[in-house]
Amino acid sequence: MYKYLIIFIFATFLNAQDLKIASYNVENFFDLSYDKTEYDEYIPNNKSLWNQRNFNIKLENIIKVIEDLDADIIALQEIENENLIKLLKQKLPQYSYYNFTKYPSSAVGLGFLSKIPIKNSQNLNVKFEKAVYRPILETTFKLENLEFKIFNNHWPSKKSPENYRVKYAKTLYDRLKELPNDSYYILLGDFNSDYNEFQTFKNNQRLNITAGITGINHILNTTVDDKFIVLDEINSFDKKVHYNLWLELPTNERFSTKFRNQNNTPDNMIISSSLAKNKDFSYIKGSFSVFKPNYLFEKNDINRWKMNQNRDEKMHKGEGFSDHLPIFALFSTNNSNNSIKKLEKNIEKKSEISSLYKKEKLLFPIFLENIIVLYKNGDKGIIKQENNRAIYIFKGAKDLKEGFSYNIQVNQIYDFYGLKEIKDFNILKENSSFKNYKDLFLDGSKIDIFDFKYENEVITNLKGFVTKGNLQINGGKTIKLFAKDKNILPKDGSKIEILNAQLGSFRGNMQIIFHTKDDYKELK
Secondary structure, three states: OHHHHHHHHHHHHHHOOEEEEEEEEEEEEOOOOOOOOOOHHHOOOOOOOOOHHHHHHHHHHHHHHHHHHOOOEEEEEEEOOHHHHHHHHHHOOOOOEEEEEOOOOOOOEEEEEEOOOEEEEEEEOOOOOOOOOOOEEEEEEEEOOEEEEEEEEEOOOOOOOHHHHHHHHHHHHHHHHHOOOOOOEEEEEEOOOOOOHHHHOOOOOOOOOOOOOOHHHHHOOOEEOOEEOOHHHHHHOOOOOEEEHHHHOOHHHOOOEEEOOEEEOOEEEEEEHHHHOOOOOEEOOOOOEEOOOOOOEEOOEEOOOOEEEEOOEEEEOOOOOOOOOOEEEEEEOOOOOOOHHHHHHHOOOOOOHHHHOOOOOOOOOEEEEEEEEEEEEOOEEEEEOOOOOEEEEOOOOOOOOOOEEEEEEEEEEEEEOOEEEEEEEEEEEEEEEOOOHHHHOEEOOOOOOOOHHHOOOEEEOEEEEEEOOEEEOOOOOEEEEEOOOHHHOOOOOOEEEEOOEEEEEEOOEEEEEOOOHHHEEEEO
16 A cells, blocks of 8 residues: 555556645754753753653644645755654655755754755755854755756854855855856745845844855845846856745745744755756746744744743743744646746736836836826935826936926836835936826825835824834834934924825835935924
8 A cells, every 4th residue: 555655646647747845944843852952941841841741842833834735845954863854755745755964063054845846955065163153065866867966055143143154155166166056956945135135234243254245145146246147037047056945926025034033044945047048847936935823923923933931931822833934836847737837928017106126226217207296305205106006216317306296217226224215217208297296195194004015105193192113003013114314203202294205114024214304294
């Protein structure tokens, strides 16, 4: 009976067209044997209550996630030892193959569970004099005549500066340079680096000791000249460049962890240029996603494994899953089924502001007709098309006049911590005055100001109380108030009415942006 089951499973894969590949940091899965490499709170059967009961809960919760995710290959991080990944394989018989690696003195390692055969694997060793982390696990999978590699990563956390992660990236990239140019490979795992790390870490003096160079962006070449590699151009470079699949999602949906309620993307899935060529094995465009059922993510909060803090001791509560959410994507093993080139041909080059929100950068200029200047402040402004979206102009708006209509050529756009902006443009034609331009302001009391579809709109008629830098509105909800010049912000305790302010976002959270004190008035 067992033989027939294996044959049936394998035959299913021979005829399959799509593979689901996932990555999941399970957050500290330890056994109940004392090995002297555990974190203190995972020493078995001590005051932290890491005992049989809590181990069983943690095990069952990991199994539930893996079963519900139902990936064909899943990369796992933060597994203590090979016995635990064998236990997962035993509990999940649909996975016929596994591997695992760690350094002997490291607390945790990493590995794969797979429904398709593993041909071989090897470690890419990355070592430091005074610290021990994890190797990079290079694994080759084989499906019929198709072979592809996945590199499972767990880079040092941000307790360490960026030079540690740069060393990991260099080790990985040196290995990638040895592979033939048409090799199929995926880089995934917990890189402890945001997809846009070059933006998020540059002002952090503790992390940025590398003159602004990041491992994930500059060494792995997910950016060139600080611009993201996008699918349209990935095969136009002489050197090995890579596409980070986070760029597939709207900016507010780019997160696998939350820190202080801000979005972070330590878990990444990055593909080689060969996976964008629509050949024997290719990425299915638009398939990348974060796995976040309600039991993992609810009310903007990740249901992580929970600990009670009792003075200097941590105690396990026996609740929750992980502080990371799984990520996954689909890959086609049938070139007639996939789509990257076909999808690109079907994209309409519409001259609408809304089309800019679907792009990470522009490979050619976009022409916008009849844009209306809703707001001007010096060199910056907000423009909008009737029955379409608004967008912020970061600089170069000095020759635009508020309340006038123009035709413009947009040369480049930019994401500022998730907020879409026009970075470079030219005025092609001044059309006419648009006398009722303020009718295009949105009534802040009648819309959901927390909905990201209203990013960069000018809002009016919103009243509330200022408390701790936030505006408290009817119903008790609060939204952050931001101004580059802190002196123009309203005082705590005051009641204000928004007259014309920008609705923006920062790292996955909506906020109201004031450019001058005239954007609001205080109420008595």
